[in-house]
Amino acid sequence: MSTHTNTYPQGDAFNASLKTRYRVATIWQFAFLSALLIAILALTALLYNVVDGAFGYVAYDYKKDPATFTPIPVNELTKEDLLVILKENLSSGAYNKLENEQKLETRTQGELYTLFLERLVQIDTKATWSMTDSLFRSAEIRAEAAEKYPDAQLEFRSWLTPQFLTTPMSSKAEFAGVRTAVLGSLWLVGIAILFALPVGVGAAIYLQEYAPKNWLTNIIQTNINNLAGVPSIVYGMLGLAVFVRTMEALTSGSAFGVTDSNGRTVLSAGLTMGILVLPLIIINAQEAIKAVPDSLRQAAFGVGATRWQTVWYHVLPNALPGILTGSILAISRALGETAPLIVVGASTFISLDPNGPFSKFTALPIQIYQWTTRPQSEFHAIAASAIIVLLVLLLTLNATAILLRNRFQRKW
């Protein structure tokens, strides 16, 4: 026997403690797993909440009875009927304004019918219900609606419709669409990527292929990592000060003869977004370039290629899938980013499509923010629909990124 005391349990005591240790280990394993389950639950709740909001019963009412405009039942109105009704009942000012936007004769029956409902009959939404309620408590909802809103009609509605995608913004939730916002987002992302991709890849090439190992390179690298962590709203403030205010002559287009605009244009917002995603693109491109094996470069140098020839003909083509994947991730970041757009000054109400870099704009996340913060529940319903549109866009982009990665990824 050794002389020092052994505190570790021996024999039966050890076996007994072993049992406890294993039990504790199992309990904790479930605790760890449940953390992941909570994350999954949260994701499910979030997606469910969005879908739940985008469909459901609506109780609505006509401010004016359709019968006061026409004896024909509303669902049997033809295009010709509608043209006559609109011409007779709209004020001449309003009629001419519509004519100027697009000749009424050239519009479809559906568009005219929407105008009829929006301008003349004036739908008035009384209440909305979530999808779950609508599916499982439909009898109660019917009773409630009949009691509270005796004149109202009840219908199960999908707020997300093809029209929702193609109609511009409207001040009434029933007629609002995301067309302006989606186009605004596309302009924004296009400008951002046009700026950030060449600059970002250039910076990555410089840092990986050219930069000497010295203090300056170190500072650039640390700085890029830090920029990736700067809050997006700070980029918004930068964009407000630099692009919107200081460079107003350029970003409003007044230097190019555009007069009806200030600095709060899609160009300013796009450039701000470009600066914001730049670190992301640089870091991803650096990773992609780093993954190209050195033997390739040495082989190129060996047959007498210059550094740029090596980069252009050998390194870049091999790093391209990685760079593209990184760019797609940057695009999805730019697509969902909201805060800098608010600061740079996205218009909250705009019904004209953006027609150039100097136009005012709105974007999908801005609309979601606007609609979510309205108190009326019908706006929450269209916010949910807009979220679905945004998430589907993002999902498509990310799926493309993953496909690209799997298709072109090479193992060296």
Place this chain on the structure above:
Amino acid sequence: MKEEALDLKTAKAQSFRQIDLRKKTRLGEGTIQALLFLTGILSIFTTIAIVYELGKEAMLFFADPDVTLVKFFTMTRWQPGIGEYGIVALVSATLTTSAIAISIALPLGLASAIYLSEYASPKARSVLKPILEILAGIPTVVYGYFALLFVTPILKSIFGDGIQVYNMLSAGLVMGIMILPLIASMSEDALSAVPRALREGAYAMGATKLETSMQVVVPAALSGIGAAVIVGISRAVGETMIVAVAAGAGPNFSFNPLDAAETMTGHIARISGGDLSYNTIDYTSLFAIALMLFLVTLVLNLISQWVVNRFRERYE
């Protein structure tokens, strides 16, 4: 015979083109390198521009004789229009929401990371990791919608009238869910970097899987986990949309999670969302807040990088 062969050799040698192997100046190459250098240095200009622009406007704010640093840091009301400059009223909400977010995201994120790195089979990982990635890819404005229209009603049914429609608790909880994937993925990277030999050593000593994870692997990865937490805090402090939608619209010096209060970011978003004219105290005060925000997140990010480099256990 011999001479003939020699002749042939010299003739052959002369037929080769003479190559000048000295370094040449290549104009194209130089231009390209200069351009690439410019793109590389642009990021530095971005930082300089941020500091300069925010600093310039913030200076204008502090140049107002009514604004003093003492007021800025000690007053508990923020209303620059009527001479109240206490940023504490905004900082309190930022601290409260961030604290709630971290107290959700740290335990859940770390536990998820430990499960993914130590317990999950490759097959389970390939299912579970993408779920975290999806969670990380959801735009924050969508989280805002979720906070206001899902979490707040639930909290309302728990706390009844004790909780306001806009409240910091809901925003903080959802922010925690938003940060969870970040902390999980950074911690998991740190855990996976711990060499297998350490685990095998622990098993050989008779440790259970839990003891190995908690007493060997986690301590070895502590620097990476610490960095993840700091980056998480920095993200929470800078997060805007969730708090702008769900936490409340109006500065309120309060640490009570059930109260409505506006964070620094939420305040910037709300004020700049309206029509803001340049050269007003409202305009310059926003830049003072943004400068604070930038400095705080910068310091946090630098600390996190320092922690990783300083305390990393190297196994070679």
